[in-house]
Amino acid sequence: MKKESKTSRYLIPAALIVCALAFIVTGILDKEVLTVLRKAAAICMECIGLG
Amino acid sequence: MKNVILWLFGIEESALSDPVTIAAIIASFAVIAAVIAVFIVLAVKRRFRIREWGNKAWQRTKLITQSCFFMLTNSFMVGWFKGTIYQGKLKYLCVPGMNCYSCPGAWGACPIGSLQAIFNDFDAAKSWVDPKTGTYVKVPKYWFAFYVIGLMMLIGAVCGRLVCGLLCPFGWVQDLIYKIPVKKLRLPRDEMRIANSKHPKAVRFFLGLDKYLRYAKYAFLIVMVIFLPLMVKADPWFCKYVCPSGMLLGGIPLMSMNKSLADAAGSLTLLKLCILASLVVISIFLYRPFCRYICPLGAIYSFFNKVSLYRYGIDDASCNRAKGCAACAHACPMGVDPVRDPNSLECIRCGTCAASCPKKAIRPGFRFKTAEGNAIRTKKSK
Numbered sequence: 031m032k033k034e035s036k037t038s039r040y041l042i043p044a045a046l047i048v049c050a051l052a053f054i055v056t057g058i059l060d061k062e063v064l065t066v067l068r069k070a071a072a073i074c075m076e077c078i079g080l081g
Numbered sequence: 082m083k084n085v086i087l088w089l090f091g092i093e094e095s096a097l098s099d100p101v102t103i104a105a106i107i108a109s110f111a112v113i114a115a116v117i118a119v120f121i122v123l124a125v126k127r128r129f130r131i132r133e134w135g136n137k138a139w140q141r142t143k144l145i146t147q148s149c150f151f152m153l154t155n156s157f158m159v160g161w162f163k164g165t166i167y168q169g170k171l172k173y174l175c176v177p178g179m180n181c182y183s184c185p186g187a188w189g190a191c192p193i194g195s196l197q198a199i200f201n202d203f204d205a206a207k208s209w210v211d212p213k214t215g216t217y218v219k220v221p222k223y224w225f226a227f228y229v230i231g232l233m234m235l236i237g238a239v240c241g242r243l244v245c246g247l248l249c250p251f252g253w254v255q256d257l258i259y260k261i262p263v264k265k266l267r268l269p270r271d272e273m274r275i276a277n278s279k280h281p282k283a284v285r286f287f288l289g290l291d292k293y294l295r296y297a298k299y300a301f302l303i304v305m306v307i308f309l310p311l312m313v314k315a316d317p318w319f320c321k322y323v324c325p326s327g328m329l330l331g332g333i334p335l336m337s338m339n340k341s342l343a344d345a346a347g348s349l350t351l352l353k354l355c356i357l358a359s360l361v362v363i364s365i366f367l368y369r370p371f372c373r374y375i376c377p378l379g380a381i382y383s384f385f386n387k388v389s390l391y392r393y394g395i396d397d398a399s400c401n402r403a404k405g406c407a408a409c410a411h412a413c414p415m416g417v418d419p420v421r422d423p424n425s426l427e428c429i430r431c432g433t434c435a436a437s438c439p440k441k442a443i444r445p446g447f448r449f450k451t452a453e454g455n456a457i458r459t460k461k462s463k
């Protein structure tokens with residue numbers, strides 16, 4: 031069987047983590063967090079089955 | 082100090098004159114302190130080293146971890162005491178599991194709800210009324226949810242579906258229901274075991290079907306969480322028409338504490354109650370039906386199982402598979418064979434296989450090699 035390389039074992043997750051952090055910063059700068067807070071801080075009628 | 086508490090709890094100063102609120106704040110701190118103490122004890126006693134404990138002890142640790150994490154993320158006691166929800170700034174953040182933000186105790190936002198909220202958002206300045214039909218055409222404000230997808234990606238890249246195994250409240254609820262002692266329906270996923278099983282033909286047909294039904298969660302993700310909220314707008318479709326977690330953690334407690342909300346219940350409430358009740362009944366016999374077939378969050382995390390930092394691996398030099406052992410595959414409640422595919426999309430990283438292996442050959446963690454120098458295989462076997 032082909033041996034697993036150390037690089038692929040750790041490099042891929044590291045790259046994904048960096049990418050994820052970049053996404054989070056982009057989202058914050060784009061004010062997506064405000065949409066999240068606005069929705070999350072009021073009772074969501076759809077969630078609780080009242081439509 | 083007072084200002085920190087006001088900020089943290091998202092309440093006005095006048096609320097502090099209410100003894101119930103004060104009691105709730107003290108209760109919140111007590112719960113958080115107790116949970117942290119439990120986690121410290123578990124860590125000091127090395128209870129998270131799955132392989133070092135038998136399956137029975139590990140299942141206990143797992144249940145304690147799930148219960149404590151639920152209590153930690155839902156310990157806004159003001160909400161539980163007064164039938165309201167948390168409105169403070171911590172709700173900018175998403176919790177890792179399916180935890181409805183309308184749960185009275187929830188400190189954080191649900192990632193799937195937040196994803197739909199972002200796709201639902203529209204740009205009022207660019208939206209317009211179609212003169213022919215008179216309908217208001219909403220132009221999406223965001224075509225991609227960088228923030229929420231980034232958060233899910235971060236969690237996924239670190240630990241994949243470990244969230245499902247240990248941290249998700251709805252997974253925990255299903256685990257508790259599955260503890261009801263009745264004869265269980267076990268669904269092995271590979272054809273050999275299905276063909277050799279002693280079930281009648283009709284049951285064998287369903288066993289085969291299970292494999293395909295598991296793709297349904299990806300359909301729920303694409304259609305109800307992304308496509309419909311983005312293109313049809315108006316509603317968070319998954320939350321509104323499917324999500325049983327919202328009904329269980331948000332709907333039932335809030336409606337039982339607020340008469341005005343209970344009075345507003347209608348056909349949609351009934352639909353969601355029916356979905357919840359069906360899942361509860363199925364969960365008695367079949368392990369985690371919601372996670373298997375429906376959950377869009379599990380679907381997202383599943384993509385990261387094979388590439389996350391924390392992975393399951395097999396020490397092939399110790400494994401007794403060649404001599405016919407399959408204790409791990411028989412123990413797996415999700416029907417995965419970890420020796421064949423240690424990081425299967427369906428693996429919820431519950432640790433049951435690792436705790437059940439007599440040779441301690443299943444290695445969950447971050448390591449590349451065992452202490453003895455054996456290679457740890459994280460890829461599928463040929």
Ligand code: SF4
Nearest residue numbers: 245249252372376379
């Ligand atoms: S599949 Fe969904 S509901 Fe199940 S444990 Fe994972 S996140 Fe929670």
Ligand code: SF4
Nearest residue numbers: 400401406408409438
């Ligand atoms: S239980 Fe352990 S020894 Fe047996 S097949 Fe599974 S990994 Fe190998």
Ligand code: SF4
Nearest residue numbers: 413428429431432434
């Ligand atoms: S393979 Fe099965 S038993 Fe092992 S961690 Fe994954 S879901 Fe749990």
